[in-house]
Amino acid sequence: MTDTTIADTTQEVTEATQEAVDKVSRLTQYVQDSIPSLISFGLQVIMALIVFFVGRLVIKWIRKIVRRSFERSGADKGVEQFVDSLLKYGLYALLIFTLISGLGFDTTSVAALVASSGVAIGLALQGSLSNFAGGVLILLLKPFAVGDYIIEDTNGKEGTVKEIQIFYTKLTTIDNKTIVIPNGMLTNNSITNASAKDERQLDLRVGISYDADIKKVKSVIENVLVKDASIIKNEQILVFVDDLADSAVVLGIRAWVKNEEYWDTRWRMLEEIKLALDENEIEIPYPQMTVHMSENA
Incomplete structure (x- = not known):
């Protein structure tokens, strides 16, 4: 091997080593520059988790107060369950929106995205919206109440009404099984209320x-x-x-x-x-x- 070949090889090794050192140096500098941001984001995530768990406790406390208020006022049990379910979903949605805002996301952009996706969301949730509307109609028209024994005539499902929630109504059969029926089905089909009279x-x-x-x-x-x-x-x-x-x-x-x-x-x-x-x-x-x-x- 000639002196020229050895010199060229040494030059290539030196350049490769220098390039590797430069990359490591840039990576180290990037990590050092990013540490404050990573720490800040980590603290935000930890704070968001704390807010979430505290928020859950606050939501349970609010729901408990509302339920006791309904019990003291002697309101219909179905209305109490429906409002409790509506309050639960609404408060959790507000909590999640607050957490997104706290993590630094642009809430205006999020709201705009949700609004622009409204049609698609509406089509995807049309069954749920129908069930929600059915729950409201059940509470307003009162074809049955919690404790009534009803028969859903189209499919022959029957049992004692235990819960009227936002989207579903729960029945308990005489052999202690639970039947969950969408509220939309109950408002769109005929129902026999065997407990309407004494x-x-x-x-x-x-x-x-x-x-x-x-x-x-x-x-x-x-x-x-x-x-x-x-x-x-x-x-x-x-x-x-x-x-x-x-x-x-x-x-x-x-x-x-x-x-x-x-x-x-x-x-x-x-x-x-x-x-x-x-x-x-x-x-x-x-x-x-x-x-x-x-x-x-």
């Missing part, structure tokens, strides 16, 4: 054999109804032939009970009627078919 009609159907004595059967069932303490005696009690079916004479049974005693009485009556029919040797037939054979067959 009394509810008990409507049963029992099939008996065609060979049975109808008058005797009616007397047996009427005695069961009259003896039961939950049956309202000053209301009409009816036992009648409801249908002449293929395998049985179907008797209709109608009486009145208090709304809160409906299910217990219904279950008890079915059992007691079956036991009374068995004691009197009255048959409840299975589905059957009579076949006649021709002598020429």
Whole structure:
């Protein structure tokens, strides 16, 4: 290797080393210059987290005060739940907007972005907006209230109303399941409110054999109804032939009970009627078919 080649190689190594040193120096200088900004931003993030957790506690405190105010005023439970849910979402939105502002973001630009995206947001949230409007209509028109037993006729969902929130209404079934129904569905479909009145009609159907004595059967069932303490005696009690079916004479049974005693009485009556029919040797037939054979067959 000649002296010229060695000199050129040494020059290249020197230049590469100098370039690397310059890059490290610039990076070090950038980090040093950025440290105050990074510390400032870190402090802002820590402060934002503190504000968020404190804000959560304040929101819970405000909601608690509002709920107690509703309880003292004796306001409708559904109104209380709806306002509480609306207050929750509204206060959290205000808290988040405050945090964005505190982190140094331009709130005017954020508001302008949200406004310009209003159409897209409206289309994306049209179902939620419909449910919100449905919740407002439920509170204004009061087709039902918390504690009522309702049946959503289109899909057959039924249960006791436990909560009326901004977007959804929660029902509890008799077997303690929770059904969540969008408010828009409840306002756009027909609803049966079984708790609208203090009394509810008990409507049963029992099939008996065609060979049975109808008058005797009616007397047996009427005695069961009259003896039961939950049956309202000053209301009409009816036992009648409801249908002449293929395998049985179907008797209709109608009486009145208090709304809160409906299910217990219904279950008890079915059992007691079956036991009374068995004691009197009255048959409840299975589905059957009579076949006649021709002598020429």
